[in-house]
Amino acid sequence: MLELNKVSFQEEVLESKGLVLVDYWSTKCEPCIELMPEIVRLSEKYQEKVKFCKLNILENRRLAIGQKVMGLPTIIMYKDGEKLWSLSSEFTAEDVEKQINNSL
Template sequence: MIELNKDNFEEEVLNFDGKVVVDFWSESCDHCMEIMPEVKKLAEEFADDFKFAKLDIKGNRRLAIGQKVLGLPSIVFYENGEKVEHLSGEDLEPEDIRKELEARA
């Protein structure tokens, strides 16, 4: 998974011609840390269809807010630079992410 920050977000996500999944997370978000291993497995499984990246909101809070990410964890789907889906919340499960990946693959 690509590590995103304010310096490479535009290039890796907004200017990318294809499908990108961004995991917005924080070390202080217990649920983020809990689902991260499953998100990494999904990244490997769906690597042929999607570019996977993650953005630690620590130090990138303005960028996250600019993307309308106000809660964690947030999994945001982009196609050709356009935000097309946003999954978020304490009840977010890896199976929810899998269903969205399968629908968009």
């Protein structure tokens, strides 16, 4: 998974062609930490079809607010730089995988 920051977000997400999944997380978010191994597993499974990235909101608070991330964990799927869907707060890795498959 690619670790994003405010500089790389523009190029890797907003200017990217195809599907890009961004996992918005924080070191202080236990559900985020628990979910991360499952998101890594999904990134390995779908690596040919989806670019997987993560963004620590503690280090990139303004960027997260600009993307309307109001709670954690949050997953947002972008297609050709446009927000396609998002999941926030209470969801499972299965929910994420279902949404990924619906996007392919």
